[in-house]
Amino acid sequence: GAVVSQHPSRVICKSGTSVKIECRSLDFQATTMFWYRQFPKKSLMLMATSNEGSKATYEQGVEKDKFLINHASLTLSTLTVTSAHPEDSSFYICSPISGNTEAFFGQGTRLTVV
Amino acid sequence: ELKVEQNPLFLSMQEGKNYTIYCNYSTTSDRLYWYRQDPGKSLESLFVLLSNGAVKQEGRLMASLDTKARLSTLHITAAVHDLSATYFCAVDMNTDKLIFGTGTRLQVFP
Numbered sequence: 001g002a003v004v005s006q007h008p009s010r011v012i013c014k015s016g017t018s019v020k021i022e023c024r025s026l027d028f029q030a031t032t033m034f035w036y037r038q039f040p041k042k043s044l045m046l047m048a049t050s051n052e053g054s055k056a057t058y059e060q061g062v063e064k065d066k067f068l069i070n071h072a073s074l075t076l077s078t079l080t081v082t083s084a085h086p087e088d089s090s091f092y093i094c095s096p097i098s099g100n101t102e103a104f105f106g107q108g109t110r111l112t113v114v
Numbered sequence: 115e116l117k118v119e120q121n122p123l124f125l126s127m128q129e130g131k132n133y134t135i136y137c138n139y140s141t142t143s144d145r146l147y148w149y150r151q152d153p154g155k156s157l158e159s160l161f162v163l164l165s166n167g168a169v170k171q172e173g174r175l176m177a178s179l180d181t182k183a184r185l186s187t188l189h190i191t192a193a194v195h196d197l198s199a200t201y202f203c204a205v206d207m208n209t210d211k212l213i214f215g216t217g218t219r220l221q222v223f224p
Contacts, residue, residue: 032210044214093156097210108156
């Protein structure tokens, strides 16, 4: 399977600060990137979809000004949680797509806002 | 709006027993995926089902897809403790966008 690298795996930050999560596709070019979040013992919820070089499309209820997505290249996308609050604490997972039939997933980032 | 429901949500089963997890979805789709998630980890791909009637097997797990009934099943044969995890089905919206099921938390005990 494809190699996807997501960093950091864990991060603790103070309320009001911003956190950047990186997702790299190491051996393929990701034309599309999906970002999901997962609350404890819950399912994955799609947050946004981004295409390389274009603005991200956000799902209903997801604040685009809070969750900034940059997909500047075919191998790197970033999700920045701005002015983080405790309710933003969650598990964030990226999923790059190369046009194949199968989705690949990053290792996930556990964000804890204190 | 596409809804993907799994049942049961929680399953506790004895080693050696068989059981089936069901995944129902509410709109047309020809692609369905099954994933495993261990605590604190990301998703591990189990099966990719791409057409009506598709059946795939790997070890003690077998998945099937009936697109007419909008139903997929994940059958567990002779469960072992190592299968304890949360299992998700995910339906492709025909745009590569996946909508995940509610998840089934499986615990296998001796």
